[in-house]
Amino acid sequence: MTTPLRAFKAQIFQALAHPTRIAIVEALRDGELAAGALGARLGLEQANLSQHLAVLRSRLVVVSRKAGNQVYYSLRDPVLGQVLDLLKQYVQAHLNETLALLNEMEPKKRRRA
Amino acid sequence: MTTPLRAFKAQIFQALAHPTRIAIVEALRDGELAAGALGARLGLEQANLSQHLAVLRSRLVVVSRKAGNQVYYSLRDPVLGQVLDLLKQYVQAHLNETLALLNEMEPKKRRRA
């Protein structure tokens, strides 16, 4: 596989490499949603949501449709939803290690060491 | 889905969000390889490869097995290979836009504007 093609895939992975953007993609799996609805559903700051949407748009993960005052977003290709399904499968298959990693991931309070 | 779970998935996507690491995962799909063999196959600097392997290891995308002087790496779960397959499918389905994006991605020389 050529390197630029890998770079392209890397871009897509990067677009998905943020919890908020994963949440957005998940929310869009059942159909399009206006930006405002997304923000309400996910409890996000307006600017923050818009920034994440910009990232997803720039990678063409998501497409937008303007209707009057609002902008409706939808997943560009359901295959991206399938990618999330595979990941879910992966997470479930390794629940134990997953939990261990999650612990390491949010130490927040856990000082020591 | 809970937020920490999404954070976990995001970590995995992030691990895959680099052309070199995608190349590594692809190379490991047909079986384990020693670090040195990987470096030779992909034409990478030793330190650089080792750093990328460290990322993949920390996200458990890849597991290592030490055999004497060498360290053999392998994909932890073939489902991650399937994720790459889906992406390939995606890229092919949208070849036109893909190419357009690739152009924007490596302007390097293209100054103007």
Place this chain on the structure above:
DNA sequence: TGCGAATATTCGCACTATCGAATATTCTGG
């Protein structure tokens, strides 16, 4: 025309990632 709602963009800052160079570690054979 101009206000107000919906969305996008810009800015400054803190944080993270990537890289090559240098250095450290671990193992094997002698």
Place this chain on the structure above:
DNA sequence: CCAGAATATTCGATAGTGCGAATATTCGCA
């Protein structure tokens, strides 16, 4: 034990990301 191969880690510089605050844009309607 020592030299050398294979791999990992650390360091410093540079680039990229994520966030909220502020600001800009766009659209419908009175």
